[in-house]
Amino acid sequence: MGHKKKTTIKDIANVLGITPSAVSKALNNHPRISKQTKEAVIQVAANLNYQPNHLASALRKGKSNLVGVIIPKANSHFFSSIIEKIEDILNAKGYNVIIAQSNESYKKECRTIDALLFTQVDGIIASMANETVKLDYYNKIKAKGIPLILFDRGENDLNVDYVGIDDYMSSHIVIEHLVEQGCKRIAHIGGFSHTRIYKNRIRGYIDALKKHNLPFEDSLIYECNLRKNDGREVMKKILDLPNRPDGVYISGDYAALGALEVMKEQNIKVPKDIALVGFSNEPFSAIATPGISSVEQHSEKIGELAANTFLRRIANPEEEVTLNKMILNPELIVRASSLRKSKGHLTK
Template sequence: MATKKKTTIKDIANVLGITPSAVSKALSNHPRISDKTKTAVLQIAQNLNYQPNHLASALRKGKSNLVGVIIPKANSHFFSSIIEKIEEVLNEKGYNVIIAQSNESYNKECKSIDALLYTQVDGIIASMANETVKLDYYEKIKSKGIPLILFDRGENDLNVDYVGIDDYLSSHLVIEHLVEQGCKRIAHIAGFSHTRIYKNRIRGYRDALEKFGLPIEDSLIIESNLGIEDGRRIMQQLLEQKNKPDAVYAAGDYAALGALQVLQENHINVPEDIALVGFTNEPFTSLVTPSITSVEQHSEQIGKVAAETLLKRLDSPNEKVSLNKLILPAELIIRSSSKKLINNIL
């Protein structure tokens, strides 16, 4: 079966008996083209189902009005709400957003960056995959002079704009709360420590334990991708230890949910026997029983600031603007899964 030929500007020009240049100008609403010609060109373009070549247009103009957004996963309310706010801010300024999902894969992230660069995006807003250790592809973005804004997950070595929360202080708030509830042996289901935010959460966890005179044991710190299955697997490992923890702090809500499932399957009372705290404040944390205490990450504000920071870069490409590293304050949303003392009193 023959492939249908794509309509070009030359096809429209042949129908109307004018030059391709005149058609191009009419499609871009050039002031030197008459309204009559513009109307005719638009009508024929519609009849022939003409689709403009945005890549060619971007190459000619040096601007595509496209922005790439790279996220680790789309099934997270945290990332989806950030995308929604980024789109809202950028759409108001005439930019369209192309979304790429790495699925925590470094190789897929690299391919996404190549695709966005090929598409001639004007800027990129990104949160790194868990697998990402080498920063060569992000350096590639910078080398091409394309503004790069990192959010949530990003490395200081890149020396670019960044928006996120205070991950170190977040862990302090979690440990302080659990200590107030009488917990003395607190485990940490961690993210991979080569990623800065998880490294800071682990560091905050360790320092807070030291501050309150609690033991710091490597067997209680287990790194993972923080998915539901990771939470289930690690919680089972913790339960098999001779000296079980009386609290678990997971660096992600999905891992916390997996841990909760295993605790309930083993008829362990939460929080009376083992208290539980997650991270990100996903919507399901308030819906499960018991509801899960979690750290609020202010996703909408992160998305808004990331988009506004990119717009400043795009509006003043040649100006030396100081780097914007906005660290939002941490906030712990306390729910039933960690209210050990209150539940005992009641």
């Protein structure tokens, strides 16, 4: 069966015996077109199942009212709640949001950027994939004069707006807590250090160990994609060490959940034998057994700031774009996985 021919403005014009220009004006509610003609055009358009060509419209108007949002993964409460806040704010201002996930792939991220640029989006709000090292595709966005706002994962070299938390300070807060709970040998499972946020967390971890005169060893630090299975695999390696740590700080809750599973399978008592702290305060961290202590990243606030920064850029197109970092303070939500002493605040 052949594909049905797509209805055009010319088809509607032929039915009504008017010009395509009059149809276009009627569909765009032009004041010079009578109410009777507008109603007739709308009725015929509906009968013929007419779908407007938004890309062509965007080319004519220089504005699509579309905003692209790129995230590394959709199965994360952190990213999904950021998207929800961005959509709430931008929808209220007449924008529709196109959501794409890179799945931590640089190649997919590049294809997504090309697709969004082809669609004539008015702006792009993005968090980089773990694999991304080269910034050429992000520079392509800038070169086209399209507002680019980065959140969570971004690079200073791009000199654009960025929203995130103080990742360096996050590590200090976590290590301080674990030291207070009596930990003396703390391992870190982090993301890849070529990504700025993970580099800062690793740097904060190392400096915090030095501050408390605790040992830093290469065998206690690991880089991975921070998926659940990564947490499982790395935790097995940690438990095979001749001198096991008594605390583990993990830069992602999914990896922390995987690590917790392995420890339970090997009859490691958490937190008595090994205290555990995750990152991003995913909803499951509160209902795991034991509850997983985690760093709260204030995702809704990040989404709010990212959306409003885009709107400010659109309203002020002549404003020079420079590095503009909006940094939020992290908060450690303490739960049973790291609470070895009764002293302190326990969040269930």
